[in-house]
Amino acid sequence: MEGIVIAGTASNVGKTVTTLAVTRALSDAGYVPIPAKTGPDYIDPSHHTAITGTQSRTLDTWMQGVDGLRENLHRSAKTIERDVASGKREPASATGEGVKSPIAVVEGMMGLYDGSVTSTAATAAALDVPVVLVVDAAAGMQSVGATALGFKAYATHAELPPEVTRTVDDPRVNVVGVIAARAHPGTHADGIKRSIPDGMTWLGYVPPMNDLEIPDRHLGLHMGSEVSIPTDAIAKAAETIDGEAIARMATPVPGPQPSEEDDGRSERTRSPPNEATVAVAVDEAFRFIYPATLERLRELAAVVTFAPTAGEDLPACDAVYLPGGYPESHGPALEGSPALSSLADRAADGLPILGECGGLMALVESLTTTDGGTYRMAGVLPGTVTMRDRYQALDHVEFVATEDNATATAGERHRGHEFHYSAHTFPGGEAFDVESDARFVFDMARGKGIDGEHDGLSEYRTVGTYSHRHPASGAFDNLVEAARTYSRGP
Secondary structure, rough: OOOEEEOOOOOOOOOOHHHHHHHHHHOEEEEOOEEEEEEOOHHHHHHHHHHOOOOOOOEHHHHHHHHHHHHHHHHHHHHHHHHHHHOOOOEEEEOOEEEOOEEEEEEEEEOOOOOOOOHHHHHHHOOOEEEEEEOOOOOOHHHHHHHHHHHHHHHOOOOOOOOOOOOOOOOOOEEEEEEOOOOOOOOHHHHHHHHHOOOOOOEEEEOOOOHHHOOOOOOOEEOOOOOOOOOOHHHHHHHHOHHEEEEEHEEOOOOOOHHHHHHHHOOOOOOOOOOEEEEEEOOOOOEEEOOOHHHHHHOOOOEEEOOOOOOOOOOOOOOOEEOOHHHHOOOOHOOOOHHHHHHHHHOOOOOOEEEEEEHHHHHHHHHEEOOOOOEOOOOOOOEEEOOOOOOOEEEEEEEEEEEOEEOOOOEEEEEEEEOOOEEEEOOOOHHHOOHOOOOEEEEEEOOOOOOOOOOEEOOOOOEEEOOEEEEHHOOHHHHHHHHHHHEEEE
């Protein structure tokens, strides 16, 4: 598998649409595009998946490390190989020729060099693949070339995270080409093309089109399953992008190096996967699940899904995972869901439960929306959550377990990220004695968590966090181990 990173000069310059157009241009040229996204994002990958039909993966050096990031991407290539071998995927291209090779197309986050503990530049260096720069050309022409030159030159000044510099030999950020977003055909595009400096390649442009706009809301764009860009609009945008030239620039993606940690994960995988069953909420309210999370859970246990907002009750299980999403948009459905009542009963029985962000919101006593509506939630954990007009936290996080719990053993250090508009409060505010009703099981080393110092509100074997974790943290291995213990009984 070869790869390339599609980076922007900043946020909101058209990276997602350009990435989709690049995947289509590569497909039209006979290649298999493998989509991915830099950073902890759940939403942009859903648009990749909707357009390409291939599950897009999140690549984050902070949460996964260099080898974890490479392994995650190579899993996609292996999945495609299995699908072709089993007949699920047709091994032919739109050109009528055989598929030439898989090419990873990794959409960046924010601007190329932006980020506190990781960045698009860090991902490109970790994968050792070149960068194609997306420049918003709506109000510029020759300045696009000047901007591209500056971004290429700045690479020698870029500060890369220690996870990258310790692992990668000669880590570099190599900006090799330019795509102009929102460029008009004719004089405008031609002028931009002439401005591209030597040492960089003009790869085309994406014209301004109403059909290419994706509506957004408080947590970002709408999900690809909710509002998908018309495929004919993407096909039209791809007509002015040189897929063959992009393919020539792509370079091989190194595979992960085996480690003692991998040996431990393999040992856990060899345990019978049907020894325990994990129920995962998947519906309109609970949407934020990394593909790698479901894969890891299925390696270790039997996985069943349920949809609380559709009225489905909690299935028979030995542990529950409530991922993040939009519970604030489905208050009435959740309040009336039998699954939340069952969660309360089973939690008191010691069932291991992990709720992340939106999952935490569903586990507390009540949820209040920005329009003033208040809805009863499961009531497993003390306190209420209230939606705010401005985000309350947005960053990568790190925290340490202060005691054994369903997702970590005492002393374990986990990394993740947080992004939410809700705030949690206890009854009586600061005067509330947390230890009288529950406890925190994580101390924050970086990030805000629930109260600025702690995350992981816990009662019984239930843990609710504002932090989202990737399976590379080991959290889901621990959850399955807790499920196995629960399945064996007292």
